[in-house]
Amino acid sequence: MKLATWNVNSLKVRLPHLVDWLAAAQPDVICLQETKLEDGKFPQTEIEATGFQAAWSGQKTYNGVALLARSAPRDIVTAIPGFADEQKRVVAATVGDLRVVCLYAPNGQAIDSDKYAYKLRWYAALRGWLADELACHTRLAVLGDLNVAPEDRDVHDPKAWEGQVLCSEPERAAFRALCALGLEDAYRLFEQPEKSFSWWDYRMLGFRRNAGLRIDHILLSAPLAAQCASCTIDKAPRKLERPSDHTPVIAELRAA
DNA sequence: ATGGCTACGATCCGTAGA
Numbered sequence: 408m409k410l411a412t413w414n415v416n417s418l419k420v421r422l423p424h425l426v427d428w429l430a431a432a433q434p435d436v437i438c439l440q441e442t443k444l445e446d447g448k449f450p451q452t453e454i455e456a457t458g459f460q461a462a463w464s465g466q467k468t469y470n471g472v473a474l475l476a477r478s479a480p481r482d483i484v485t486a487i488p489g490f491a492d493e494q495k496r497v498v499a500a501t502v503g504d505l506r507v508v509c510l511y512a513p514n515g516q517a518i519d520s521d522k523y524a525y526k527l528r529w530y531a532a533l534r535g536w537l538a539d540e541l542a543c544h545t546r547l548a549v550l551g552d553l554n555v556a557p558e559d560r561d562v563h564d565p566k567a568w569e570g571q572v573l574c575s576e577p578e579r580a581a582f583r584a585l586c587a588l589g590l591e592d593a594y595r596l597f598e599q600p601e602k603s604f605s606w607w608d609y610r611m612l613g614f615r616r617n618a619g620l621r622i623d624h625i626l627l628s629a630p631l632a633a634q635c636a637s638c639t640i641d642k643a644p645r646k647l648e649r650p651s652d653h654t655p656v657i658a659e660l661r662a663a
Numbered sequence: 664a665t666g667g668c669t670a671c672g673a674t675c676c677g678t679a680g681a
Contacts, residue, residue: 467671469679
C-alpha cells in the first residue's frame, strides 16, 4: 500500500505529468495540492480513466486540494471544522480502513505579514481538528504541503533561511505540535540521504544546485508508522519539462 | 545587485508562491 503527496502547482498544467506518474509509481492513495481549479473544472473524467476515484475542494487561481484513491473516498470533509476560511486547503476522507487528511498549509509569505499570522492560526485550528480525528481514527495519515521545513537538515542553507518563513521557530513548533498528537514524520523513520528536499525554487537553478527545502510531508499515526516500510522522495518528475516546483513523497505500508 | 521562474487572470503587468 503506497501513500503519496504531491503539490502539482496547477493540476491543469500538470495533468500529463500526474497521469504518467500514477502509471509509473502505482500509488494507492495520492494527495494533491495547488490544483488551482474551481470544483466544476476538476478533470474528473481524466482522473477516473487512470483508475482512481477522487474527492476535491478547489477555487480559481489559488490553493485547491484533491485526494485520489483506488476505492471510493468516504466521509469526505473539505474544511477544518469550526475554522472559517475562504481558502480551499483541506480534503479528508476514509479510504479502506485508513483515514487520510490532505493539506495545503498556508505559505506565510513573511514573518511580519498578516499571512504569517493566518498560517499560525490555521495550524492551531488544524492541531485541534487532528486531535479529534486521532481520537476517532487510530489509522490516520496526514499528507501534504505543510510549508514548514521541520529542522535545519531539511534546509539547503540553514543560515540563509534562519528565522525566515517556512523555517521560523513558531512554524517549527506548530509542526512539532502535530507530531506531539501522536503522528510520526514518515521520512524520518528511516536513514535518508543528506540534503533531501521536496521543493526547489524555479529561479537560480534551484534544482540543479539542490537548493531546496523539505516541506512536503507524510505524518502517520503509531499503528501506521509501525507498518511503514519506506518513505522516499521521487525527484524524477522535477526533471521533466515544465515541472512542478515540488516533487512527490511516497510512504509504503506493509500489510496489516 | 534582493533579481533571477512559473501560473494565473488580467491585459502587454500585478499577485502569489516558498
